[in-house]
């Protein structure tokens with residue numbers, strides 16, 4: 001069977017060089033907006049934890065979000081706001097998908113080390129992408145005028161219902177959480193999809209589903225507050 005893990009005897013430097021060359025080759029081969037952005041991140045932000053942000057589980061959760069979003073609400077959006085947007089991978093995946101027509105995406109994260117990386121990853125979007133360093137609890141949601149608010153880190157939100165109550169009624173949302181209780185930074189996991197539906201209390205539910213991963217299950221809701 002083909003090995004899918006990195007050889008143990010390779011040096012880190014060799015692998016960084018090889019990985020950069022491979023990603024640059026993939027960028028040339030695919031012509032992908034996102035992979036071109038990843039080349040830029042690897043060149044300009046060598047300390048960014050892109051291996052984590054782009055691991056196959058993270059990518060699977062985001063392709064699932066993108067596909068179900070398209071099926072549930074379609075592909076036409078004015079402003080999308082992604083909370084806990086990290087390195088902007090989901091924004092990049094949405095810009096990279098020709099099914100979607102999006103005027104702009106704002107990626108908000110409390111960690112001031114991620115905005116520069118997110119901007120590099122989404123450089124080709126130009127002014128259509130903004131990375132903001134801000135606490136999601138402190139945003140002026142009424143003034144956002146967002147077509148869609150995305151939060152795929154609900155397991156990191158202490159009181160989900162309290163946060164959702166900050167959004168103007170009628171706001172469309174895409175939410176993800178999980179049952180990965182053993183991860184110390186996860187302060188508000190849910191045991192099941194039903195528990196997540198009850199926790200969020202959305203006024204309209206367009207999609208609810210589960211994505212089983214190896215160590216945990218991810219849950220997603222798409223609907224309206």
Ligand SMILES: C[S@@+](CC[C@H](N)C(=O)[O-])C[C@H]1O[C@@H](n2cnc3c(N)ncnc32)[C@H](O)[C@@H]1O
Pocket residue numbers: 058083084085086087108109110111114134135136137151152153156
């Ligand atoms: C580990 S990441 C994302 C994990 C998730 N699997 C995903 O990709 O959507 C969670 C992000 O939420 C951010 N975050 C946590 N609390 C926040 C807050 N109050 N406001 C804005 N961002 C926050 C963290 O800085 C981090 O970048």
